[in-house]
Amino acid sequence: MIRAFATLGAALWAAQAHAVTCEKLTHEDKRYTVCEVDASEDLRLFLNDDEGDLLGHFSSVNDSLAPEGKRLVFAMNAGMYHDDRSPVGHYVENGQEKMRVIPNAGPGNFGLLPNGVFCIRERRADVFETLTFVDQAPKCRFATQSGPMLVIDGELHPRFLPDSTSRYIRNGVGTSADGTRTVFAISEDYVTFHEFGRLFRDVLETPNALFLDGNISRMYERASNRSDIGFSLGPIVGVVEDAP
Known part of the structure; x- marks a missing residue:
């Protein structure tokens, strides 16, 4: 379960569908919705x-x-994309690579190195820093590259500024060291990278976490009838179940 004791007393509700648990919480006066996905999903x-x-x-x-x-x-939306909605970085779907890994720096948040790859495998999921991903070359059933990393081996991204004035609605994903916990979060208030990274490091306790996108961030959750709408997204990550 999500580490509710670390949310500064702010869990407003929780809804569970099988092993997907979503909670609203507040950390440092900023509101978030957090969903934890079990490895069996x-x-x-x-x-x-x-x-x-x-x-x-x-x-x-x-x-x-x-x-x-x-x-x-x-x-939830699952990574940055070009105007035609094609992925900016590495993308794998059902074991088929659609876009190669981009290891070098570039414009925008994606190029704020280090960035990372979210890799889904059999009964586990992991966030890798991109160069670590290239070195280890895990066989991902699904993968999406985005950036910047929010948390890297328990430390915030070195270029995040505590006094930054860049605030957006942001969403991201973090994973446990053993790959059995995957935690997604979307801010309900405008937050900085530093604030968002601290959520994953200090509250959600994920040693590695990846920024998925900002400003366009959207979420779907059946149990609460939430389905954020807007213009077309690129990659989308989701948990699937049998329909009744």
């Missing part, structure tokens, strides 16, 4: 449908799952 990435058309919305992902007799439990 069916966690996937989504980008295009079977015809190659962009999914882009949580509703479209649900439509694509219906023929399988499946549906989303939880979902």
Whole structure:
């Protein structure tokens, strides 16, 4: 379960669907929604449908799952993308690489090195710093690259500033050292990178955590009937269950 004792007394509600647990919490006067996913859950990435058309919305992902007799439990945007919604960095879906790893610096938050890769494997998920990912070359069923890293081996990204004035709605993912806990968070208030990183390090206790995106951040959670809407997204990460 999410480390509720570290949330400064701020859990407002919790809803559970199988082993996906979402809570609202407040840390340092900033509000967040946090969802923890057990390693046994069916966690996937989504980008295009079977015809190659962009999914882009949580509703479209649900439509694509219906023929399988499946549906989303939880979902969130899962990394940065170009204007055509193609991934900026490494992207793997069902074991097929759609975009190679980008190890070098570049413009924007993605290029604020070190960045990282979120890798989903059988019964585990891990956030890797990108060069560590390249060295270890894990075989991911699904993977998405984004940046910057929020927490690296228990330490905040070295370029985060405590007094930064850059504030956005942000979302990210962190994982436990053994890969059995995957924790997603989205801010409900505008937060800095430093504040968001401290949430993952100090409250969620994930030794490695990755920024997924800011400003466009959106979330879906069936149990609370939440489904944020907006323009089309690129990669989407979600937990899938059997439809009744």
